[in-house]
Amino acid sequence: MTRERYPTCARCPTRVCENRGGRAGDGPDISKAPAFCPMKLMPEELGCALAEYDDPGLKEFARLASVQEFQCYERLPDGLRTKLPRIEELIQFARKCGYQKLGLAHCGGLFREAVMLTEILESNGFEVVSVQCKTGAVPKERLGIRPEEKIGGPEAWETMCNPIAQAMVINHAGVDMAVMLGLCIGHDTLFIKYCAVPLTVLAVKDRVLGHNPLAALYLSDTYYHRQTGKID
Numbered sequence: 001m002t003r004e005r006y007p008t009c010a011r012c013p014t015r016v017c018e019n020r021g022g023r024a025g026d027g028p029d030i031s032k033a034p035a036f037c038p039m040k041l042m043p044e045e046l047g048c049a050l051a052e053y054d055d056p057g058l059k060e061f062a063r064l065a066s067v068q069e070f071q072c073y074e075r076l077p078d079g080l081r082t083k084l085p086r087i088e089e090l091i092q093f094a095r096k097c098g099y100q101k102l103g104l105a106h107c108g109g110l111f112r113e114a115v116m117l118t119e120i121l122e123s124n125g126f127e128v129v130s131v132q133c134k135t136g137a138v139p140k141e142r143l144g145i146r147p148e149e150k151i152g153g154p155e156a157w158e159t160m161c162n163p164i165a166q167a168m169v170i171n172h173a174g175v176d177m178a179v180m181l182g183l184c185i186g187h188d189t190l191f192i193k194y195c196a197v198p199l200t201v202l203a204v205k206d207r208v209l210g211h212n213p214l215a216a217l218y219l220s221d222t223y224y225h226r227q228t229g230k231i232d
């Protein structure tokens with residue numbers, strides 16, 4: 001039985017698409033890309049994607065994103081140096097886009113962080129609409145959650161996370177851009193599905209690693225070795 005071939009950039013031995021060290025105008029030799037490269041497997045999709053940038057609004061948005069990327073580095077005699085934390089990147093990018101009103105969709109567990117972020121954004125001239133995940137005050141029973149599946153125990157009131165409401169409130173408030181802060185896995189998926197304005201993520205939730213899920217990857221050959229096996 002032949003296995004279906006599908007793109008697997010994460011296993012690429014060449015990464016010729018990056019053309020590192022190449023000079024402007026000299027494109028990479030795509031023939032050196034592996035057989036599972038999307039440029040070889042799905043050239044039509046890549047062509048369609050490129051055509052999308054012909055939309056003037058999209059092209060300008062993508063251009064500003066690349067300018068922002070550029071401004072996150074400085075070229076020094078001893079090499080490239082990074083210089084902006086993501087919060088500053090967010091502020092600079094929102095300004096570039098001419099955005100004035102931002103929608104903050106945050107987790108109740110990151111209320112403190114939402115307060116701090118709101119103050120920073122407001123002191124930088126933005127209006128901030130914020131909606132926490134528990135808005136609507138609907139009990140988890142509405143989703144079919146059983147008593148034994150409640151975090152606080154069977155007798156506790158537990159308000160369900162309501163990412164669809166977060167998205168609808170933010171859409172209705174007429175914000176220029178939404179910012180996600182610490183939504184749970186799955187709840188973030190629903191928020192993304194329903195959010196109708198440009199959306200970016202400041203942070204994702206990791207309850208154990210200070211909202212830095214990559215720490216588990218960085219430790220996966222030492223303290224988090226268990227992750228390389230099957231996870232229950």
Ligand code: SF4
Nearest residue numbers: 009012015016017037
């Ligand atoms: S796009 Fe192609 S060359 Fe680039 S990383 Fe993916 S497989 Fe490798």
